[in-house]
Amino acid sequence: MDPRSGPNSSLKSICISLLLVFGTSSALKLTAPSPTIHGIKGQPLTLPIHYDANASSSGVQIIWLLERPPAPPACLLTSYNHTLISDLEFQHKFTMNPPNASLLINSLHTSDEGNYTVKVNIQGETTMSATQKIQVTVHVPVSQPIIESEPSYGTVENVGNLTFKCHAMEGTRVQYLWLKNGSPLQQSSSYSFSKDNSIFTIAPVMKKDIGNYSCLASNYVSEMESENITPIIYYGPYGLRVISDKGLKVGEVFTIANGEAVRFDCSADSNPPNTCAWIQRGNNSMEIINYGTHFKLLSEKVGQKTVDYLCRAYNNITGKGEETQFTVIITPIDQEKLSQITSSLSPLAAITGVSLFVILSICFIFVWKKYQLHRAIQWKLQPRRPSTEYRRTPIYSGHEDAINDFGIYEFVSLPDSAAPHRVITPGTNSLQIQDVNGTVYEVIQFVPEQMQNDPQS
Numbered sequence: 001m002d003p004r005s006g007p008n009s010s011l012k013s014i015c016i017s018l019l020l021v022f023g024t025s026s027a028l029k030l031t032a033p034s035p036t037i038h039g040i041k042g043q044p045l046t047l048p049i050h051y052d053a054n055a056s057s058s059g060v061q062i063i064w065l066l067e068r069p070p071a072p073p074a075c076l077l078t079s080y081n082h083t084l085i086s087d088l089e090f091q092h093k094f095t096m097n098p099p100n101a102s103l104l105i106n107s108l109h110t111s112d113e114g115n116y117t118v119k120v121n122i123q124g125e126t127t128m129s130a131t132q133k134i135q136v137t138v139h140v141p142v143s144q145p146i147i148e149s150e151p152s153y154g155t156v157e158n159v160g161n162l163t164f165k166c167h168a169m170e171g172t173r174v175q176y177l178w179l180k181n182g183s184p185l186q187q188s189s190s191y192s193f194s195k196d197n198s199i200f201t202i203a204p205v206m207k208k209d210i211g212n213y214s215c216l217a218s219n220y221v222s223e224m225e226s227e228n229i230t231p232i233i234y235y236g237p238y239g240l241r242v243i244s245d246k247g248l249k250v251g252e253v254f255t256i257a258n259g260e261a262v263r264f265d266c267s268a269d270s271n272p273p274n275t276c277a278w279i280q281r282g283n284n285s286m287e288i289i290n291y292g293t294h295f296k297l298l299s300e301k302v303g304q305k306t307v308d309y310l311c312r313a314y315n316n317i318t319g320k321g322e323e324t325q326f327t328v329i330i331t332p333i334d335q336e337k338l339s340q341i342t343s344s345l346s347p348l349a350a351i352t353g354v355s356l357f358v359i360l361s362i363c364f365i366f367v368w369k370k371y372q373l374h375r376a377i378q379w380k381l382q383p384r385r386p387s388t389e390y391r392r393t394p395i396y397s398g399h400e401d402a403i404n405d406f407g408i409y410e411f412v413s414l415p416d417s418a419a420p421h422r423v424i425t426p427g428t429n430s431l432q433i434q435d436v437n438g439t440v441y442e443v444i445q446f447v448p449e450q451m452q453n454d455p456q457s
Ligand SMILES: *[C@@H]1O[C@H](CO)[C@@H](O)[C@H](O)[C@H]1NC(C)=O
Pocket: 027, 028, 052, 053, 054, 055, 056, 122, 128
């Protein structure tokens, strides 16, 4: 007997028996983690099968079968206890370590796709059998997809349509998902997608469609995102405004002072940037005075108090324009303004005046004091006046000559106010005073020796 045909023919007969007994149910349970397993082309794949082997079992038979229509079912390998019998056609392709029923596919090919069926027979007092089917799919990982945009140069809003096509060069069963600024896009009134989602159309294009688009290509085994594509969308002009660098703007009226040079800028949201025409309106005439986004008005050259202008913005691609009117009032630098300037200065003048006054006062007092001191010294140099002079001088009355009051004072209450006595010692002055209660005091002034002799020395 041919050793090649021997085990193979027995394998075939077992396989046929497997097909016949297909669907037999018993207490034996085979479990697979998933009914479908996705494999990657070129990589090995394991089909894990678990079953409960009983210690009392006298033999374990495992059979693997592959169905891939339209080809007839093929028996891949079979085993009994630890012995493996492979189909020679597939012996390098599939391996198994019996009694472990898991099947290893060495290197996946697209042709390996199909339904794999395993049958396990366990011999005991009674033979138990179980089968399990696993569907295997083989995938090629996706490569980074590329987006083609149509038109590629730019689209005018409300007029043009935009079509994106996403394509990944490699990858099987690729699915596409469209993202705008990283978030998936949903079907909407202006968005439409092709059946396989690889083509995405925006019709009509709006300004709000500006953004970064990408597509995500994925299959069961991989995913890749395209580079961002930012379509050029022409729109506008919108929100035309005229602004000036100087002057006061109230509504559409600018008030500027005569002599000022003011720059006016027209700003509008527009792509491409709009062009601007500046028009001066007369009573029944219009005169274009400048082209460009700004113009400089020299107020003294206008020769009118109130001038009406028009700014006309135009987008040369969308073909749309917008215009806005504004009025310039030129005010002369009048008397009122001048008086305002002076009145704004007056607080400063007041402060200066007050400060000057204070300084002068201080100077005057200083000079006056100096003069007083001089006079006092002069007086001291003169011969001493009689002591009666002191008695006549009321001590509490304000007097000019403070230098005479220099000294140490002693208040001595006199027990008998009716009999006053006075002892005038050299270097002292004294006088009597009466307080509210009627107590009589003698006030004695001691002038230190040195001070007394000072003028002489
Ligand atoms: C294992 O063996 C016991 C008897 O020892 C039997 O009752 C049981 O059904 C067996 N189970 C399986 C899965 O073979």
